[in-house]
Amino acid sequence: MANLFPLATAILFLSVTCPHLSRAAYPIGVNYGTVADNLPPPSQVAAFLKSKTTIDRVKLFDANPDILRAFAGTGIAVTVTVGNGDIISLSKLTAAQSWVAANILPFYPQTLINRIAVGNEILATSDKTLIARLLPAMKALHSALQLAKVTNIQVTTPHSLGILSSSEPPSTGRFRRGYDRAIFAPILDFHRQTKSAFMVNPYPYFGFSAKTLNYALFKPNAGIFDAATGINYTNMFDAQMDAVYSAMKKVGYEDVEIAVGETGWPSVGDPNQPGVNMENAVSYNGNLVRHVNSGKGTPLMPNRKFETYVFALFNENLKPSTSERNFGLFKPDLTPVYDVGILRNEPEEMGTWFSMT
Template sequence: MASMLTFLGLFLLSLKISYAKAQSIGVCYGLNGNNLPSNQDVINLYNEKGIRKMRIYAPIPEVLNALRGSNIELIVDVANEDIEPLASDASAAAQWVQINIQQYLPDVRFKYIAVGNEVLPEFNNAKYIFPAMQNLQIAIASAGLQDQIKVTTATYTALLGVSYPPSQGSFRDDAKPFMKPIIDFLARNNAPLLVNIYPYFGYIGDQDNIPLEYALFTSPGIVLQDGSFGYQNLFDAMLDAHYSALEREGGSNVKIVVSETGWPSEGNPPAASLENAGIYYNNLIGHVQSGKGTPKRPGRALETYLFAMFDENEKPGADTEKHFGLFSPSKQPKYSISFN
């Protein structure tokens, strides 16, 4: 009987681990296009493809209503124009939570609230990020949702002053006063830091020193030996550089969620191509679902959100920005990908 119970326990643990791996991939739902499917068609496509996590960049009522009953876990960003009011007025934060979160519960599965996306300390809204996070945390706790929904922010590699080698990763000197209270807040509230990780931009920014294979997960062996850690892909190296930066600011226990990663299919040949993007997405998904983690955090699940669901023809910036979609606006897949 004892051996049967032991077997059952191991079996259930195996199921739990397999489920965690299968649930580790999400996809960002961008809306910078004038030719995109209806919100309900998009939710149906998520369900059809087995995509169980989503990030949206503002609490858009039409999207939130379409998500009702879908069981899709959600990152919802605070719109840029709302950050300052939430920072200066606790009652505004409480109202934001009531309007954009509570009225959709329990039909929508909110997981994270992201206050700011890729905000640098020199930006005008930087000083409002942390106080807005504090006020939203108070509102979430007052609603009894602090164990269900975590308040955080989304950052990226430009905040690092040192990113190579990963063990020496550290925030820019001017970013440390900006990040330190945020890191302490995340540690206190057992919340992750969201980080956008793009090996594509790392590669095109330093092609003389970064092999394409290293960025695409296709290197046959270790490319970078960093002390006892060996790196076979740039994704892990970039992620671990952020973990090192967190450690230096007292955030050793803060987990990182990769809130964006992707590769464009066109706009900057030969790096941005349909072939390279397909290789990147497939290898990334395989890496994330393997459960191996990174050299610095082995065996840790890599909750990762691909950017993005669709090509967005109205996205500002370089032409590549319009071609990060996994699907065309007609809902046709651009790559042969198994999400889960």
């Protein structure tokens, strides 16, 4: 992990000498989950992120008004989420207008709301009614924003990689049959028309085996060869992203921007999870930040930067399993579980992380 030291040094230097540049140059955000009973008040969280970190965007799993108020005036971009249970009703324009009036307009533009995520991983629910109403709800919310003269809030929906029927090697990536033309082509067309991002949640954590652990963690490995393209993939994140790109290309929408809604690695797991520990969390998230910020993109999408939201901001103590409770970059008292180069002006707080590199 010593190769991450230059990243931390560069981020710290940029933050001290040119803070506005540093906040704009690194498209790294965090998922601000609240499944816990010991988190600090939102106003404290907003002040902490603004003053102590280079994070310039957060993604919420709801449209919590206290959190939206707390981020007013911070310049930190906020993605709000429509609950899965609200999608069917919001497929009608009048309901979408009411939702926007209640959840966006009271806070915007003082709070820099930049995106509405409509539901979360809807395809994974296998609820055919919900799936059928997803795009109509996205369109209705977009129309409601336009009618309210709000033109710079994107509408999207996050997808798990379960949307793919094939992903290895990446050139074989394709959407699930029956959904490719009926569901994904229209969704991607909406993104193209509205210039918004197709959001996916790639998690090498859920795809690794003992044999592919280094491949998942961006550590040195022999790689996995894709004979169709002649590309040797040396990390699973690139492979997963390129599988999504290949699926998009097969339906004619490879030009649509991609955003990473969630990705991460827990720092503590149960005894039967040998790949889950602090060292691997530092390796995955640290290398992820470095990789995304490098601007190298992926083999099939060279020189592209992906807006990327690490999961998660906090360890959340009410999650059901040990690993789920330990995805956080920070403890509830705002001290870092570890740092991956997002703290600024606080070199003493990096001590724990540096000692591990």
